Amino acid sequence: MNQPARPPFVAALAEAPLPASGVAWLDKARRENLDAFVAAGLPDTRVEAWKYTALRALSQRSFAAGDAQALSRDIDPALLALAGIEGPALVFVNGVYRADLSMLDALPAGVDLQPLSHALAADPESLRFTLSRHYREPGDAFARLNGAFAHDGAVLRVAAGAKISVPLRLVFVGAAAGAEIAWHVRHLVELGEGAELTLIEQHLGAGEQAHLGTQLGDVTLHADATLHHVGLQQAGAGSSLVRRSHYRLGARAQTHLHALELGGTLARHDLRAELVGDAAGFHGHGAFLPDGRQHMDIQLAIGHQARNTVSSSTWRGVASGRGRGVFRGAIVVNTGADGADAVLGNKNLLLSPQAEIDTKPELEIYADEVKAAHGATVGQLDERASFYLRSRGIPEPQARTLLTTAFARAPFESLASERLREHIDQLLLARLPA
Amino acid sequence: MLKIENLHARVEGKDILKGLSLEVKPGEVHAIMGPNGAGKSTLGNVLSGREGYEVTEGSVLFEGRNLLELAPEERAAAGVFLAFQYPVEIPGVNNTYFLRAAYNAQRKARGEGELDSMQFLKLVREKLKIMQLSPDLLNRAVNEGFSGGEKKRNEIFQMALLEPKLAILDETDSGLDIDALKQVAEGVNALRSPERSFIVVTHYQRLLDYIVPDHVHVLAGGRIVESGDRSLALKLEEHGYAWVAEHGEPAGASA
Numbered sequence: 134m135n136q137p138a139r140p141p142f143v144a145a146l147a148e149a150p151l152p153a154s155g156v157a158w159l160d161k162a163r164r165e166n167l168d169a170f171v172a173a174g175l176p177d178t179r180v181e182a183w184k185y186t187a188l189r190a191l192s193q194r195s196f197a198a199g200d201a202q203a204l205s206r207d208i209d210p211a212l213l214a215l216a217g218i219e220g221p222a223l224v225f226v227n228g229v230y231r232a233d234l235s236m237l238d239a240l241p242a243g244v245d246l247q248p249l250s251h252a253l254a255a256d257p258e259s260l261r262f263t264l265s266r267h268y269r270e271p272g273d274a275f276a277r278l279n280g281a282f283a284h285d286g287a288v289l290r291v292a293a294g295a296k297i298s299v300p301l302r303l304v305f306v307g308a309a310a311g312a313e314i315a316w317h318v319r320h321l322v323e324l325g326e327g328a329e330l331t332l333i334e335q336h337l338g339a340g341e342q343a344h345l346g347t348q349l350g351d352v353t354l355h356a357d358a359t360l361h362h363v364g365l366q367q368a369g370a371g372s373s374l375v376r377r378s379h380y381r382l383g384a385r386a387q388t389h390l391h392a393l394e395l396g397g398t399l400a401r402h403d404l405r406a407e408l409v410g411d412a413a414g415f416h417g418h419g420a421f422l423p424d425g426r427q428h429m430d431i432q433l434a435i436g437h438q439a440r441n442t443v444s445s446s447t448w449r450g451v452a453s454g455r456g457r458g459v460f461r462g463a464i465v466v467n468t469g470a471d472g473a474d475a476v477l478g479n480k481n482l483l484l485s486p487q488a489e490i491d492t493k494p495e496l497e498i499y500a501d502e503v504k505a506a507h508g509a510t511v512g513q514l515d516e517r518a519s520f521y522l523r524s525r526g527i528p529e530p531q532a533r534t535l536l537t538t539a540f541a542r543a544p545f546e547s548l549a550s551e552r553l554r555e556h557i558d559q560l561l562l563a564r565l566p567a
Numbered sequence: 568m569l570k571i572e573n574l575h576a577r578v579e580g581k582d583i584l585k586g587l588s589l590e591v592k593p594g595e596v597h598a599i600m601g602p603n604g605a606g607k608s609t610l611g612n613v614l615s616g617r618e619g620y621e622v623t624e625g626s627v628l629f630e631g632r633n634l635l636e637l638a639p640e641e642r643a644a645a646g647v648f649l650a651f652q653y654p655v656e657i658p659g660v661n662n663t664y665f666l667r668a669a670y671n672a673q674r675k676a677r678g679e680g681e682l683d684s685m686q687f688l689k690l691v692r693e694k695l696k697i698m699q700l701s702p703d704l705l706n707r708a709v710n711e712g713f714s715g716g717e718k719k720r721n722e723i724f725q726m727a728l729l730e731p732k733l734a735i736l737d738e739t740d741s742g743l744d745i746d747a748l749k750q751v752a753e754g755v756n757a758l759r760s761p762e763r764s765f766i767v768v769t770h771y772q773r774l775l776d777y778i779v780p781d782h783v784h785v786l787a788g789g790r791i792v793e794s795g796d797r798s799l800a801l802k803l804e805e806h807g808y809a810w811v812a813e814h815g816e817p818a819g820a821s822a
């Protein structure tokens with residue numbers, strides 16, 4: 134029988150050498166992930182999770198596996214500065230840990246933060262459960278790819294009861310390289326019982342590049358832990374970034390996520406939260422702003438598995454130019470998750486006739502005494518508000534910027550750090566010029 | 568200052584203003600009264616340049632310039648101000664930021680220097696006192712969560728801040744209790760000057776006890792059907808708008 138020809142994307146990576154770990158179970162897991170990736174290839178739009186994001190163009194491109202010069206790429210330190218926030222930071226360039234750019238010497242007590250490459254060398258066994266996972270869904274191509282090739286990333290553990298007041302940063306930089314490359318990072322975050330942490334995750338671009346980056350993250354919160362997670366995605370123009378984050382929350386554990394998506398030509402972000410302990414809560418807030426020819430696809434899936442679990446999510450989309458946005462928010466309240474409370478809202482704004490946003494809230498309930506509400510809208514700028522501003526003398530372009538910024542900023546009003554709020558305001562204003 | 572001649576305007580394919588003429592001289596206060604649906608708000612919207620209000624005939628001169636060819640923001644900078652019948656809530660836009668942006672945009676358009684945030688705050692505090700508005704309204708979003716009365720007083724506060732040459736107050740009195748009404752009237756009276764003119768649109772003559780007009784007009788069926796002095800308002804109060812239909816010219820369709 135004739136095998137259908139592999140698209141260039143798959144063919145290039147099928148032949149690429151896997152990173153060697155010297156750890157038998159890990160080498161095996163990587164091989165299995167690669168085999169699974171090659172066998173299934175990239176999903177097409179018939180796969181529900183990829184319905185609005187066509188990978189045809191991507192599948193025709195070929196990327197080299199990794200950047201051999203990642204350790205010597207020049208990165209302007211100014212790029213890495215963030216609103217005067219100092220403190221521990223792990224910096225990765227094209228998927229590789231850069232000790233010279235990172236800050237690890239002032240770790241607060243109770244924090245164990247190290248690059249995955251170091252953690253693997255020191256104690257691979259502690260990572261076995263997560264790193265030998267298989268990805269079996271039809272839409273899992275990038276998770277398999279990441280499982281095969283990711284050899285660096287971050288491992289972050291916070292001891293039970295430790296309340297960490299300094300924010301920790303994970304910074305992922307895509308840097309110009311000779312060829313188009315594919316890089317992959319993996320992160321594992323674990324908060325012990327009652328631990329508290331603020332984690333800032335940044336994606337940045339340095340120079341012209343059309344790389345593919347994938348990121349796979351597992352975040353586990355044990356009972357009573359609290360995580361404030363801030364994601365600022367400003368990947369370089371031209372790049373493709375496919376991310377997936379799994380949150381697993383124990384009893385009464387709370388995650389507060391604020392996620393801003395600004396960069397990349399293709400930016401996909403899967404967020405999956407499993408509320409496995411009673412009264413666990415996931416509070417997600419985000420905005421995505423596709424402009425030009427950017428395509429941004431946010432897939433939020435929340436699973437209520439235990440009693441009295443709470444989820445509240447608000448995402449806002451603003452599409453301009455020929456920007457295309459996708460938001461899928463799925464809430465499943467499983468059998469036994471009685472007393473769950475789930476709210477999901479997604480409002481979107483189209484600023485040009487060529488812009489498009491598809492939004493799809495989904496709700497499945499199999500438990501009793503559940504409170505659930507979800508809604509989604511797509512609209513244009515409020516003409517009455519715009520006229521009100523103009524009637525007071527504010528020129529039309531400035532009125533638009535004011536209204537658009539106000540709209541996109543709303544999800545971040547609950548962000549505790551005033552510095553970060555102001556920083557996000559600046560990013561939004563810069564993005565939506567008057 | 569303002570000269571409206573034979574103004575015809577259409578909204579969503581429907582003729583609303585049908586030959587309205589009105590002249591306002593510097594320093595004058597004109598009251599426009601009329602039944603619901605007469606076209607009072609339409610006049611305010613046309614004068615301030617709202618999209619969707621199509622002028623099909625007639626002219627509007629403001630200080631000798633053709634007002635109708637200016638964008639809303641240009642009209643504002645030229646000195647036209649509309650106090651909205653229904654002020655718009657704008658979530659996420661901070662009131663102080665909005666006011667300063669408006670104030671400075673107008674000054675810039677007129678070639679005047681802008682105020683920095685300290686200078687501006689000082690000015691705002693002075694004006695707030697006049698309207699007896701609580702300073703914490705400044706930190707809220709524009710009109711968001713304001714009570715009906717606060718919204719109306721906020722309009723007059725904005726007027727006091729922006730110091731327009733011509734202010735159009737669209738039913739600023741409706742929904743106000745007597746104390747709030749007096750405050751609004753005081754705010755307006757404090758701004759009266761030989762150079763500044765007002766068009767006070769109202770459904771009731773009550774407001775005119777506090778803002779004493781130089782002229783009173785009755786707008787019905789899209790045109791001015793009766794003009795007079797203050798006593799006209801009292802007659803209206805006594806006899807109702809039906810009296811106008813009998814005594815004025817045929818008013819055409821009146822909603």
Ligand SMILES: Nc1ncnc2c1ncn2[C@@H]1O[C@H](COP(=O)(O)OP(=O)(O)O)[C@@H](O)[C@H]1O
Nearest residue numbers: 578579583602603604605606607608609610822
């Ligand atoms: N934006 C609009 N869209 C549709 N119809 C309108 C609009 N504005 C006004 N109208 C119509 O024009 C007429 C006059 O309305 P308006 O000027 O608001 O009257 P008034 O302020 O005197 O009560 C009414 O029949 C109203 O329905």
Ligand SMILES: [Mg+2]
Nearest residue numbers: 607608652738
């Ligand atoms: Mg009206």
